[in-house]
Amino acid sequence: MSVDILMPALSPTMEEGTLAKWHVKVGDTVKAGDVIAEIETDKATMEVEAVDEGVIEALLVEAGTEGVKVNSLIARLSGENTASASAPEPVQAARVEPRAVSPSTTVQTVLADPELPEGTTFIKQTVRDALRDAMAEEMRADDRVYLMGEEVAQYQGAYKVSRDLLQEFGPRRVIDTPITEHGFAGLGVGSAMAGLKPIVEFMTWNFAMQAIDQIINSAAKTLYMSGGQIKSSIVFRGPNGAASRVGAQHSQDYSAWYANVPGLKVVAPYDAADAKGLLKAAIRDPNPVVFLEHEMMYGGRVRRAPDRRPYCTHRQGQGTPPRPARNHHRPFAHGGLGSQGGGAVDARGDRGRGD
Amino acid sequence: MARARKSVEVAKTANSQKDLLKFYRDMLLMRRFEERAGQLYGMGLIGGFCHLYIGQEAIAVGMQSIQIKGDQIITGYRDHGHMLAAGMDPREVMAELTGRSGGSSRGKGGSMHMFSIERGFFGGHGIVGAQVSLGTGLALANQYKANGNVAFVYFGDGAANQGQVYESFNMASLWKLPVVYVVENNQYAMGTSIERSSSETHLHRRGVSFNIPGEEVDGMDVEAVREAGSRAAAHARDGHGPYILEMKTYRYRGHSMSDPAKYRTKEEVDEVKKTRDPIDHLREVLDAKGWADEAAYKAIDGEVKAIVADAAEFARTSPEPDPAELYTDVYLEAAQ
Numbered sequence: 001m002s003v004d005i006l007m008p009a010l011s012p013t014m015e016e017g018t019l020a021k022w023h024v025k026v027g028d029t030v031k032a033g034d035v036i037a038e039i040e041t042d043k044a045t046m047e048v049e050a051v052d053e054g055v056i057e058a059l060l061v062e063a064g065t066e067g068v069k070v071n072s073l074i075a076r077l078s079g080e081n082t083a084s085a086s087a088p089e090p091v092q093a094a095r096v097e098p099r100a101v102s103p104s105t106t107v108q109t110v111l112a113d114p115e116l117p118e119g120t121t122f123i124k125q126t127v128r129d130a131l132r133d134a135m136a137e138e139m140r141a142d143d144r145v146y147l148m149g150e151e152v153a154q155y156q157g158a159y160k161v162s163r164d165l166l167q168e169f170g171p172r173r174v175i176d177t178p179i180t181e182h183g184f185a186g187l188g189v190g191s192a193m194a195g196l197k198p199i200v201e202f203m204t205w206n207f208a209m210q211a212i213d214q215i216i217n218s219a220a221k222t223l224y225m226s227g228g229q230i231k232s233s234i235v236f237r238g239p240n241g242a243a244s245r246v247g248a249q250h251s252q253d254y255s256a257w258y259a260n261v262p263g264l265k266v267v268a269p270y271d272a273a274d275a276k277g278l279l280k281a282a283i284r285d286p287n288p289v290v291f292l293e294h295e296m297m298y299g300g301r302v303r304r305a306p307d308r309r310p311y312c313t314h315r316q317g318q319g320t321p322p323r324p325a326r327n328h329h330r331p332f333a334h335g336g337l338g339s340q341g342g343g344a345v346d347a348r349g350d351r352g353r354g355d
Numbered sequence: 356m357a358r359a360r361k362s363v364e365v366a367k368t369a370n371s372q373k374d375l376l377k378f379y380r381d382m383l384l385m386r387r388f389e390e391r392a393g394q395l396y397g398m399g400l401i402g403g404f405c406h407l408y409i410g411q412e413a414i415a416v417g418m419q420s421i422q423i424k425g426d427q428i429i430t431g432y433r434d435h436g437h438m439l440a441a442g443m444d445p446r447e448v449m450a451e452l453t454g455r456s457g458g459s460s461r462g463k464g465g466s467m468h469m470f471s472i473e474r475g476f477f478g479g480h481g482i483v484g485a486q487v488s489l490g491t492g493l494a495l496a497n498q499y500k501a502n503g504n505v506a507f508v509y510f511g512d513g514a515a516n517q518g519q520v521y522e523s524f525n526m527a528s529l530w531k532l533p534v535v536y537v538v539e540n541n542q543y544a545m546g547t548s549i550e551r552s553s554s555e556t557h558l559h560r561r562g563v564s565f566n567i568p569g570e571e572v573d574g575m576d577v578e579a580v581r582e583a584g585s586r587a588a589a590h591a592r593d594g595h596g597p598y599i600l601e602m603k604t605y606r607y608r609g610h611s612m613s614d615p616a617k618y619r620t621k622e623e624v625d626e627v628k629k630t631r632d633p634i635d636h637l638r639e640v641l642d643a644k645g646w647a648d649e650a651a652y653k654a655i656d657g658e659v660k661a662i663v664a665d666a667a668e669f670a671r672t673s674p675e676p677d678p679a680e681l682y683t684d685v686y687l688e689a690a691q
C-alpha cells in the first residue's frame with residue numbers, strides 16, 4: 001500500500017515554500033530519520049525526514065519548484081511498511097557568506113505619487129528585505145546606529161529580518177542578547193541617553209511586556225523630566241498583532257497601548273515602501289519610536305520599495321505619532337491588520353495584497 | 356576615537372590634607388543643604404516626594420573623587436547629594452526641588468529627576484532598579500565608543516531585589532562592560548529592613564553567579580569609599596568588566612518626608628549618629644593629623660552656610676515655570 005508524502009508546514013504562518021532539493025530518487029529505500037528533501041521558505045531552510053521505512057515510488061514535484069502549497073502531494077512511498085514524512089524540527093538558519101547587503105534587482109517604473117522625489121523608481125521587494133535594507137542603509141550612514149536583540153546576529157533574525165547584517169557590520173554593531181527583554185531594553189535606552197542610536201528588536205512585541213517599563217518610564221519620559229536635556233533616539237521594533245494560530249500570548253496588538261503614551265512615536269507600516277521609508281525615518285528620529293511590524297506581512301511583496309533615498313511623509317505635531325506614509329488603508333485597519341482586511345481594500349478599489 | 360585610559364588605584368594613606376579638607380567641606384555642604392531642603396518642605400515650598408541623603412554623604416563624595424572626565428553617574432530618586440557631588444550649582448538643585456524654572460530640569464523633574472549632561476549625571480530615576488539597566492547601557496556606550504570611561508551606577512538595598520538588576524549584571528559581565536555598581540545599603544527600603552526582604556543580605560555577594568567581584572565597604576568612611584572605589588574603577592576601566600561595591604551606610608531621616616518611623620527605634624538611629632557619623636569621623640581623622648584647627652572648621656562652616664542660604668533664596672524667588680512648559684520637551688523636532 002502506498003503512502004502520500006505531503007508538503008509540510010514548517011512554521012505557523014507558512015502557506016507555501018520552495019522544494020529546494022530531493023535527497024532521494026525513485027526506487028531508493030529509506031528508513032526513519034533519513035533526510036529525503038530540503039525545503040526553503042523565506043525564513044529558513046529546513047530538512048524533511050522520513051519517519052518510517054519504505055521505497056520511494058514517485059517524486060511528484062521537481063526540485064527547485066517554488067510556491068509549493070502546504071499539504072500538497074510531493075511524493076509517494078510504497079512497501080509493506082507504512083512510511084511517511086512529517087515536519088521536522090527546524091535545523092538551522094541558512095548559512096550566509098560575508099557580503100554587503102544589496103537590494104533585489106528587478107527594477108520597475110514609477111508609481112504616480114506626489115510625495116516621491118522625481119525620478120524615483122521602484123523595486124519589487126518583500127517587507128522583510130525592505131526593513132533589512134532600511135537598517136543596513138542607516139547603519140552604513142551613521143556609526144552610532146546599532147542593532148540588538150535575541151537571535152538578531154548569528155541566527156540571522158528569528159524572522160530573518162536582520163539577515164546578513166552581522167556579516168556586514170560585525171558583532172560590535174549587531175548584538176545577540178540573552179533572553180532578557182527588561183534588561184536589554186534598559187541597556188538600549190541607557191546607551192541612547194549616552195548618544196548612541198540603538199535599534200532594539202523584540203522577537204515579538206508580546207515579549208516587550210517585560211520591557212514596557214523601560215520603554216515608557218525611561219525612554220518616553222526622560223526628555224520631559226530633564227527639561228529637554230536627556231534624549232533617547234531609539235527604535236523598538238518587531239512583529240506585532242495576531243500571527244497564525246499561535247495562541248493568545250503571542251497575538252496581542254499593542255498599537256493602541258503605545259499610542260497613548262506621550263513622548264513615544266508609534267508607527268505601523270503596511271507595505272514594503274512604507275516599511276523602508278518609515279524605518280529609516282524612525283532611526284533618524286531623535287525621539288523614541290515604537291515600530292510595529294507584522295509577521296504575516298514579512299514575506300509579502302505588497303507594494304514596491306523605492307530604490308534609493310527613502311521618501312517618507314513625516315508629518316507630526318506634538319503628541320501625534322507620525323502617520324504611515326500612505327494611509328489610504330487606515331479607515332478600517334493598519335499595518336499587518338490591513339492584510340487581514342485585504343478583501344475589503346480590494347472592494348474599495350484600492351490595491352490589496354499581492355504585487 | 357579616544358584611546359582607553361588606564362586607571363590608577365589610590366591607597367587610603369595617599370589622601371592629602373587638601374583632599375581631606377575638600378571631602379569634609381563637600382560632605383558638610385550636602386548635610387546642610389539637605390537639612391535646609393527639609394525645612395523648605397515643611398514650609399510648603401517643596402512639594403511631592405523628597406528623599407534626603409543625610410547620613411550617606413561619604414559615598415557620593417568618596418566615589419566622585421576618583422572619577423575622571425567623561426565618566427557617568429546614574430542613581431535613583433535619592434539624588435540631591437549625588438548632584439552636588441557631581442559639581443552642580445546648588446542653586447539649580449534647590450530650585451528643582453521647589454519646582455522653579457531656575458531648576459536643573461526647569462522645574463519639570465522635581466526632587467527625584469535631576470540631570471546634567473555636562474557633569475555626566477544621568478539622573479534621577481523614580482522606578483526602583485531602572486537605573487541599573489540604564490547605567491549598564493551607559494557602560495555599553497562607553498565600550499562602543501572605546502572612550503575609556505566608566506559608568507558608576509548607584510542603587511539601594513531594596514533595589515537590589517529587582518530582576519532587571521540581575522539581567523544587567525549578566526550582560527555587563529558577559530560583555531565586560533566598564534561599570535561599577537555601588538549598592539548604598541542603608542539597611543532599609545522604606546520601612547522594610549534588609550533582613551525582612553533579602554535571602555542573601557551580603558549584597559556584595561550578589562554578583563557571584565555572574566562572576567562579578569564584589570566587596571563590602573564602610574560607607575561611613577570617605578577614605579575607605581575612595582580606596583575601594585578606585586580599585587573598582589581600575590578594574591572596570593582596564594577592561595575587566597563590572598565590579599560591585601556594597602557600601603554599608605545608614606539614612607538618618609525618614610525614607611521620604613512622610614515616614615511613620617515605626618519600623619526602627621530612635622535608639623538605633625541615635626546610636627549610628629553617635630558612633631558612625633561620616634562627618635564626625637573625618638573630623639577625628641583631621642584632628643589626629645593636626646590638619647585643621649577651629650578656625651579652619653569655622654571658615655568651612657561659614658562658606659557652606661552662605662552657599663545654602665543663597666541656594667534657598669534662589670529657589671524661593673525663581674519664577675514658576677510657564678504653564679506652556681507642560682507641552683514642551685515631550686518630542687524633539689525631527690530633522691527633515
Ligand SMILES: Cc1ncc(C[n+]2csc(CCOP(=O)(O)OP(=O)(O)O)c2C)c(N)n1
Nearest residue numbers: 433481482483511512513514541543544545
Ligand atoms: C518599581 C518600584 N516599586 C516601588 C517603588 C516605591 N518605592 C520608592 S523607594 C522604595 C524603597 C527603595 O529602597 P532602597 O532601594 O533601599 O533605596 P533607599 O530609599 O533606601 O535609598 C520603594 C518601595 C518605586 N518607586 N518603584
Ligand SMILES: [Mg+2]
Nearest residue numbers: 511512543544
Ligand atoms: Mg535602602
